[in-house]
Amino acid sequence: MKFFNVKTVTETLEVIAGEFRPNRPPIEVSLIDALDMVLAEDIISCEQVPHFARSTVDGYAVRARDTYGASDSLPAFLDVTGKIEMGKEASLLIREGQAQSIPTGGMIPDGADSVVMIEHVEEVGDMLNVYRQVAPGENIIRAGDDVEKGELVIAAGQRLRPQDLGVLSAIGKTRVLVYPRPIVAILSTGDEIVPADKKELAPGEIRDINSITVAAAARQCGAEVIDGGIVPDDYSSFAQKAKELFERSDLLLLSGGSSVGTRDYTEQVMQSLGDPGVLVHGVSIKPGKPTILAKAGNKPVVGLPGHPASALIIFHLFVAPLIKRLQGQELAQYDQRILARISRNIASAVGRSDYIRVKLEEREGGLWAVPVFGKSGLISTLVKSDGMVEISANKEGILEGEIVHVHLFQ
Template sequence: MQFFKVKTVEETFTLIAEKIAAIKQTEVRELDAALHYILGEPVMAQENVPGFDRSTVDGYAVRAKDTYGSSESMPGFLTLAGEVHMGEVPTATVSSGKAVYVPTGGMLPAGSDSVLMIEHCEDVDGLLNTYKQIAPGENVIRKGEDIREGEILLAAGTKLRPQELGALASLGITHVTVFRKITAGYLSSGDEIVPYQTGSLQIGQIRDINYLTIAGLASEWNVEVVYGGIVKDDFAEFRQKAFELYQQCDCLILSGGSSVGAKDYTTDVIQSLGDPGVFVHGISIKPGKPTILAVADGKPVIGLPGHPASAMIIFKLFGERILRTLTGEILERKPERIFAKITKNIPSSPGRSDYIRVRLFEQDGDWWAEPIIGKSGLITTLVKSDGIVEISSEKEGVTQGEYVPVIPSR
C-alpha cells in the first residue's frame, strides 16, 4: 500500500513542526475581550511598575542600619516622624534615628530604605521600640522592580491568560494586537453515525458524541468549531461536504473512516483536497494507530479514529499541537505533563507508544495514577479518567511505584 506506513510519536511531532505554520493575520482587540488570544506583536513597557518605591507590609519606614542590634531582649529606639497616607506623596522624611508609619502599598518616604513590620515594634507615645533588625530593602518593592520601563513585557506568541491581562492593565494598556481566532471544521462519517440528539436508536446506530468531545477540546484552545454534520460512506458525498467545509475553515477535522476498510474513503478524500496531501497515515501508538494528518494547499487536515477514547487521545496529543500552532502560540516541544506513581505493572510493546487512561489521586504526599482498564471504544473510561499515562516506544512497560508522565485531561 502507498499509505499506512506508520510513524512514531516523535516523528509525528517533528512532521507537524515542519509542515504546520501559524496564521499571521492579526486584529486589535480591547483588553477585556482578549482573554486566551495570542499576542501578534511584543508589548514593551512604557512606564515602571510600580512607579515608586513602596512598602509590602504595614509597618515603619526606617533606615535599616538604625535597627541593627535590635532584639526582644535588647530593643532599639526610634522617634516617630510622621505617617504616610495611601495615594499621597509623603511629606515626612526619614533621617537618622527616625521612623515614619507606612501602610501596605504606601510610598516610601525619602531617606528610608526598608520597612520594619508592625509586629516587630511598639509605639509608646511616639517612641518606637524595635525588636528586630532588618536588612536594606526588606519589605520594600523598588520602583520598576516588577516591570521596568523600556523592557519587553510579553513576547509575540504569548497566550493572554488572566495574569497577562492583569500585567498589561497595570501599564494602562487598553488594546492589544493579537492573532485572529482560527476556525476548525468538523465532519463525522459513517453509515452508522446519527446525530447525538437522536432519541431512539435503530439496531447498529451510534450517536455522534465525537463532535461534542472534539469541539469541546478545541474551544479550550480558543478555536471556533464549525459543525459540518454527518456524511454517509459514499465517496462523492463525502468529498463534496469535506470540500465545502474545508473552504470555510483554517483546519478540517474528519472523524471516522481512517483505517483500511473497504469503505474508508478518508485518505482519498483528503488527497483530493489539495497538495501536498497526507504526511502521516498511521502512528505507532495505542490507541489511535489509524490516524491521518495532512496539509492541503496550506490547510491542515486531521483524520481521527472513530472510537471516542482513541479520537480524544489523538486529538489531545496531535490535534492540540496543530491547532495551537495555527493560533501563533509559542509552544513547548510536547504537551504539558505531570509525574505520578503508577499503581500497577503495565506491559507495553517496544516500538509502540502506549497511552493509558488513569485516575489521579493523592496519597502520603505523592500523586498516584490508577489505570482505567477498558477497550478504546468504551465511553465510560473517558468520564472516569483524569489524564493519560505515556509509555514511550523504547520501554517494555512500567512497574508498580514507578514515576510515569501523565498528560492531564483537565
C-alpha cells in the same frame, strides 16, 4: 485500509512542527478580550513597576540603622514627624532618629530605607518605641522591583493568562497583538451515526459522541468550533460538505471513515481539498493507528479514528499541538506531563507506541498511575482517567513501580 505513509508519534509531531504555522495574520484586541489568546509580539516595558518605592505593610518608614539593637527590653526611640497618605507623594524627608507613619502601598519617603511593622512599635505622643530592628530594604518594594524599564515582560508565543493580563495593565499596555483563535470545523461521517439528541435509536444506530467531545477539547485549546454535522458514507456528499467546511475554517477534522472498509472515502476527500495532500497515512500507535494528516494549501486536515477513546487520545497527541501551531506556539509549550509510578506490569508490542489510560492516586510513597483498561470504543474509560502513559515503540512494556510520564488530560 492500506497504510502508505505510516509515521511514528515523534515523526508525526515533527511533521506538525515543520509544516504548520498561523495561517491568518495577528489582530489587535483589548486586554479584556485577550485571555487565553496567544501573543504575537514581544512586550517591552516602557516604565518601571512600581514607579516609586512603597511599603508592603502597615507601619513606620525609618532608617534601618536607627533600629539596630532594638528589642522588647531595650527599644529604639524615634521621633514621629508625619503621616504618609495613600495615593499621595511622600514629600517630607526622613532624617536621623525620625519615623513617619505609612500604610501598606504607601510611598517611601526620601531618607527612609525600610519599614518597621506596626505590631513591633508603640507610639506615645510624638515618640515611637521600636521593639524590633529591621534591615535595609525590609518590608519595601523598590521602584522597578516588579518590572524594569526596557525589560522583556512577555515574549511572543505566550498564551495569555490572568496574571499576564495583570502585568500588562501594570505597564499601561491595554491593547495587544495576538493570533486569531483558530476556527476548527468538525465533520462526522458514517451511515450508523445519528445526532446525540435522537431519543429512540433504531437497531445499528449510534449517537454521535465525537463531534461533542472533540469540539469541547478544541475549545479548551482556545479554538472556535464549527459543527459540520453528520454525512453518510457517500463520497459525493462527504466531499461537498468537507470542501464547504474547509473553506470556512483553519483546521478541518473528519471524524470516522478512517477504518477498514470499501466505503472509506476519507483519504480521497482529503486529497481532493488541495496540495500537497496526505502527509501521514497511519501512525504506529495503539489506539489510533488509522489517523490521517494532510495539508491543503497552508491548512491542516485530520482524519480521526471513529472510536471515541481513540479519537480523543489522537486529539491530545496531535490535534492539540496543531491548534497550538496555528496560534504561533512551539510544541513544547503545550506539553503537560507529570511523573508517577505505574501500579502494575503492562506488556506492549515493540514497534508501536501504546498509550494506556490511567487514573492518578496518591498513595504511600507518592503519586501512582493506575491503568484504566478498555476498548477504544468505550468513552467511559476516558471519564475514569486523568491522563495517559506512553509505552514507547522500543519497549516491550513497563514494570510495576517504574516511574512514567503521565500526559494529563485537560
